[in-house]
Amino acid sequence: MVATSEFILSEVKNGVLVITINRPDKLNSLNKQTIEELHETLVEAENINEIKSVILTGAGNKAFVAGADIAEFANFSIEQGKQLSSIGHFKIFNFIENYSKPIIAAVNGFALGGGLELALACHIRVVAENAKLGLPEVSLGVIPGYGGTQRLAQIVGKGKAFEMILTADMINAVDALKWGLANYTTTQEELLNKCFEITTKIASKSPTAIKTAIKVINAGYNNKLNGFEVEIEEFGKSFGTADFKEGVSAFMEKRKANFSGN
Numbered sequence: 170m171v172a173t174s175e176f177i178l179s180e181v182k183n184g185v186l187v188i189t190i191n192r193p194d195k196l197n198s199l200n201k202q203t204i205e206e207l208h209e210t211l212v213e214a215e216n217i218n219e220i221k222s223v224i225l226t227g228a229g230n231k232a233f234v235a236g237a238d239i240a241e242f243a244n245f246s247i248e249q250g251k252q253l254s255s256i257g258h259f260k261i262f263n264f265i266e267n268y269s270k271p272i273i274a275a276v277n278g279f280a281l282g283g284g285l286e287l288a289l290a291c292h293i294r295v296v297a298e299n300a301k302l303g304l305p306e307v308s309l310g311v312i313p314g315y316g317g318t319q320r321l322a323q324i325v326g327k328g329k330a331f332e333m334i335l336t337a338d339m340i341n342a343v344d345a346l347k348w349g350l351a352n353y354t355t356t357q358e359e360l361l362n363k364c365f366e367i368t369t370k371i372a373s374k375s376p377t378a379i380k381t382a383i384k385v386i387n388a389g390y391n392n393k394l395n396g397f398e399v400e401i402e403e404f405g406k407s408f409g410t411a412d413f414k415e416g417v418s419a420f421m422e423k424r425k426a427n428f429s430g431n
């Protein structure tokens with residue numbers, strides 16, 4: 170149903186789309202083609218009602234994603250560098266953050282540079298015990314360019330973000346959990362099960378309300394918007410949805426809600 174491409178594997182399991190970035194010989198680093206294919210997969214899945222949430226992971230047990238493909242940008246000019254960042258933001262990182270269905274990063278190994286930025290753009294992160302997370306860009310003479318300077322600080326606070334970005338140090342899963350970068354840590358073997366545990370909870374809820382909650386939480390981090398005002402507006406709109414009618418009726422009738430997503 171959702172097409173699989175050269176570097177992106179897709180599988181739908183019980184309403185969950187599992188996307189695997191599949192370039193293990195290059196530690197799943199993000200080249201142009203992978204970014205394009207990932208974008209296309211997400212676009213396709215957004216209109217499939219059966220898909221309630223997405224789990225994003227990397228092939229193999231060594232890396233989630235080891236960053237942008239360094240070989241590909243090695244000779245870029247200033248203009249090309251700017252384009253790389255802005256296309257990435259548009260097609261993947263902002264796209265994921267504002268996706269209408271929850272996306273969980275199953276961080277199964279190295280999440281470095283663009284790989285950590287990818288996990289940061291996801292709504293929830295579950296991190297395997299063997300994972301190493303970091304933004305090593307300053308070692309290469311660049312800065313994080315896929316939202317890392319902004320989202321890392323939003324998630325772990327400015328102090329830890331400064332430390333991680335300026336030292337380029339990798340942190341382990343224990344510190345990631347302590348710092349709020351990981352929602353959970355698990356063994357490598359249990360990683361997807363832990364993600365499915367979360368997606369199962371989401372699956373029984375109103376897709377309309379979930380979509381709106383993502384929008385409103387993100388509004389609070391958009392300095393062009395007032396999150397509280399967006400919340401008031403969207404809260405009001407919820408009362409006009411079929412999901413609201415169903416959710417409240419189900420509660421009154423002491424039965425499980427059967428949401429249509431409208």
Ligand code: COA
Nearest residue numbers: 194195196198235236237238239240279281282283305306
């Ligand atoms: N871009 C392109 N290729 C990458 C890559 C990246 N970000 N990360 C890893 N690879 C490639 C390596 O070049 C190597 O390819 P080769 O076998 O054709 O030489 C292959 O993936 C395996 O990586 P290797 O470095 O041999 O594995 P390792 O276990 O020795 O080291 C890392 C693992 C993650 C520490 C190391 O690969 C690394 O530092 N990668 C770059 C991380 C980074 O700086 N990311 C931010 C980019 S902005």
